[in-house]
Amino acid sequence: MTEGSITTLPPSGGFPLSGRNYKDPKRLYCRSGGHVLQLFPDGSVRGTQDRGDPHAVLKLQAVRAGVVVIRGVSTGLYLAMNDSGKLHGEQVSDECYFQETLEENHYNSYRSEKFTEYGWYVGLKRNGKVKPGPKTAWGQKAVLFLPLHMS
Secondary structure, three states, X not given: XXXXXXXXXXXXXXXXXXXXXXXXXXXXXXXXXXXXXXXXXXXOXXXXXXXXXXXXXXXXXXXXXXXXXXXXXXXXXXXXXXXXXOEEEEOOOHHHOEEEEEOOOXXXXXXXXXXXXXOOEOOEOOOOOEOOHHHOOOOOHHHOEEEEEOO
């Protein structure tokens, strides 16, 4: 029998995280068209290819396992989906919770938790406009996002 080492956790009980903090601001890069998601002070949502845009800086916060809220850092508004599937920004409500799924291709998808039975996702078209929830489906490029760390 060989001797091994035992790894212990720090006194806080958490796992030691190396590298970047998962709570750091990010940009959500859409696989369809190469746009990053923007959230404006008036509550509108769009995509841009300008990665330096301050409205594209977002903070993802885990609410519970697999569920996140997405907040615009410059606006303080949260990404939300209403009952017609339209994306907009608002103060936190039940429309702001999204089920985050890591897909096989290492992109993430964000499905509305409130409208789970409809299968509506956050999505951007190739031209950077928001794709309405009813027009989205699992596997579309429009619903695949890569969280990019700020550099």
